[in-house]
Amino acid sequence: MKLAEFIVPLLIGAVMGSFLNVCIYRLPKNESLIRPRSHCPYCGNSIKFYHNIPLISYAVLKGRCAYCGHSLPIRYPAVELTAALLSVLMYWKFGYSDKTLFYTFLMYTLIVIAFIDWDTNLILNKVLITLAVGGGILNLSMQIILWRDAFLGMAVGGGLLFLFAVLGNWYYKKESMGMGDVKFAAVLGLLLGWKLLLVSLYAGYFFAAIYFILLKLFQKQPTKRIIPMGPFFALGVLVLVVWQQELLDLYLALI
Numbered sequence: 001m002k003l004a005e006f007i008v009p010l011l012i013g014a015v016m017g018s019f020l021n022v023c024i025y026r027l028p029k030n031e032s033l034i035r036p037r038s039h040c041p042y043c044g045n046s047i048k049f050y051h052n053i054p055l056i057s058y059a060v061l062k063g064r065c066a067y068c069g070h071s072l073p074i075r076y077p078a079v080e081l082t083a084a085l086l087s088v089l090m091y092w093k094f095g096y097s098d099k100t101l102f103y104t105f106l107m108y109t110l111i112v113i114a115f116i117d118w119d120t121n122l123i124l125n126k127v128l129i130t131l132a133v134g135g136g137i138l139n140l141s142m143q144i145i146l147w148r149d150a151f152l153g154m155a156v157g158g159g160l161l162f163l164f165a166v167l168g169n170w171y172y173k174k175e176s177m178g179m180g181d182v183k184f185a186a187v188l189g190l191l192l193g194w195k196l197l198l199v200s201l202y203a204g205y206f207f208a209a210i211y212f213i214l215l216k217l218f219q220k221q222p223t224k225r226i227i228p229m230g231p232f233f234a235l236g237v238l239v240l241v242v243w244q245q246e247l248l249d250l251y252l253a254l255i
């Protein structure tokens, strides 16, 4: 692949990242994604299109609103950059193919789920439905995975996490895991198939455990905050979608 080939996925990703920011910010508040136009969260002024160029505007304006000068969250360019890099990564992995479209759609939706869950501890039904329907249609038309695997994946993902939720609630005598995680695992199973789903969930728990240990080691005041699993499952899916073969080879070399 030539380096110039990556310009298109990079640009599409940055522009989509800008839209994903709007989703992350507005969907939990039940606001429309279309109206009103993007505005500064501090002074309320509408953002002109030339102040809304992904990544570039933030850099040119040095992370400040063009009207009131208030510094804007680093989250905005971070989401745009993440979407751009994941688009490039999917193109690098799957090339000019149906799979790139399918997995890029998956990654964009995972960004929205991960950030909203991180902020609110919620995985919104409307995002899950978008992922299930959009991903399902793409899969049906492109035959990314077999339908038998997809439905088995949905049953395994939903069933397994439901079991964890029931056991967790019984053990801790309170709600330890939200139903959002159960539905999320079911939808991931539908799109990934049961094998890839299981290792992705496993990787997700592994990343969450590392985060938990680091938090215990470096956090001065312990917080009562429940760690949302959405971002970690999303990370697990990303790693397994891109590096499943390498991880399998590594695993086989180790045993």
Ligand SMILES: [Zn+2]
Pocket (backbone or CB within 6 Å): 040, 041, 042, 043, 044, 045, 065, 066, 067, 068, 069, 070
């Ligand atoms: Zn402003």
